[in-house]
Amino acid sequence: MAKKLMKGNEAIGEAAIVAGAQAYFCYPITPQTEVAEYLAKRMPEVGGVFVQAESELAASQMIFGAAAAGARVFTTSSSPGISLMSEAMSYIAAAELPAVFINIIRCGPGLGGILPSQGDYLQATKGGGHGDYRFLVLAPSTIxxxxxxxIEAFRLADKYRNPVMLIGDGLIGQMMEPVDFEGRTAPPRLDTSGWATTGCAGREPHIVKTLFLDPNVLEQRNRKMRDKYEQMKREEVRFETYLCDDAPELLVAAYGTTARVVRTAVDRLREEGVKVGMFRPISVFPFPDEPLRQQALVPSVKAVLVVEMSMGQMLEDVERALQGRRPLHFFGRGGGNVPAPEELVRECRRLLGNGQGGR
Structure with missing residues (x-):
């Protein structure tokens, strides 16, 4: 199959179909509404279920019910909508059900605006709802x-029987790029026979619940979930380095579409002979603490700069990973503003003492 030019939101919808999604429950919200528009047509074509719910609260509870019945399910939304789904997210995680949530982040807080942002990082990685639970969180930078x-999110949701979240932003959702679906297939279906509520003819009933009034039973369940999150940390860390193999003096950490801007700035600085490299987390929970620390502690690295479309959220994870062993700096834009390569070039020069810097 030849590459196809697709808008990010539409590519998400097609990727979910390739992954074998059986049901999609949603409520429209800018800047991800095109996912719903695309799947309103495509899901019936492939025998799937499409429901535009009356609200994000309703859509997320539909996810809970369908996942409990063993269906491969997902939803997409954007920041305020994800907040409304957070109660159900906690319940789905507590019930140990596989589901995929995709957040095409817009700027906030509150209603904020409809322009791109990375301001939901903490909500995604530290748990948007209540209780001791975590999502596995992935952050792409291209369509x-x-x-x-x-596609990988559905596999991981099944592997861990745990919700997985993809965090993009309005740029990912609205831009168009060539995409290739060649060779990409649905992950094997999870065996749901031991837990899904599919009717109990010929077997003992399965009960999906999140209420445990015995504190020792609930603590045991919390420990089981913690062990699962520790397994994620061992097995699911993903990251990329760029121009980090020749003793860079400055390491820039960025994720998502911001990393694309950073890459352009790094290329321009390299053309000037300024040795800068980039570290890009792809999994933001689990965060690549040790790989980042190893890269930052290369003797040539004088400092680390974190760049985000926020006022500093991934910054906290980088700070924890570095443990104070390298000077740490931050450059952020908010309100829907996207960092420009020129700003980052100036800031990197300033930090290295090669010129006047930015914001």
Missing amino acids: QETVDLT
Whole structure:
């Protein structure tokens, strides 16, 4: 199959179909509404279920019910909508059900605006709802990577019987790039026979619940979930380095579409003979603490710069990973503003003492 030019939101919808999604429950919200528009047509064509719910609260509870019945399910939304889904997210995680949530982030807080942002990082990685639970969180930077990670998200949700979240932004959702679906297939179906509520003819009933009034039973369940999250940390860390193999003096950490801007700035600085490299987390929970620390502690690296479309959220994870062993700096834009390569070039020069810097 030849590459196809697709908008990011539409590519997400097609990737979910390739991944074998059986049901999609949603409520429209800018800047991800095109996912719903695309799947309103495509899901019936492939025998799937499409439901536009009356609200994000309703859509997320439909996800809970369908996942409990063993269906491969997902939803997409954007920041305020994800907040409304957070109660159900906690319940789905507590019930140990596989599901995929995709957040095409817009700027906030509150209603904020409809322009791109990375301001939901903490909500995604530290748990948007209540209780001791975590999502596995992936952060693509291109439309092709969004396709690949959407398919991967369904596999990981099944592997851990745990919700997985993809965090993009309005740029990922609205831009168009060539994508290739060649060779990409649905992950094997999870065996649901031991837990899904599919009718109990000929077997003992399965009960999906999140209420445990015995504190010792609930603590045991919490420990079981913690062990699962520790397994994620061992097995699911993903990251990329760029121009980090020749003793860079400055390491820039960025994720998602911001990393694309950073890459352009790094290329321009390299043309000037300024040795800068980039570290890009792809999994943001689990965060690549040790790989980042190893890269930052290369003797040539004088400092680390974190760049985000926020006022500093991934910054906290980088700070934890570095443990104070390298000077740490931050450059952020908010309100829907996207960092420009020129700003980052100036800031990197300033930090290295090669010129006047930015914001």
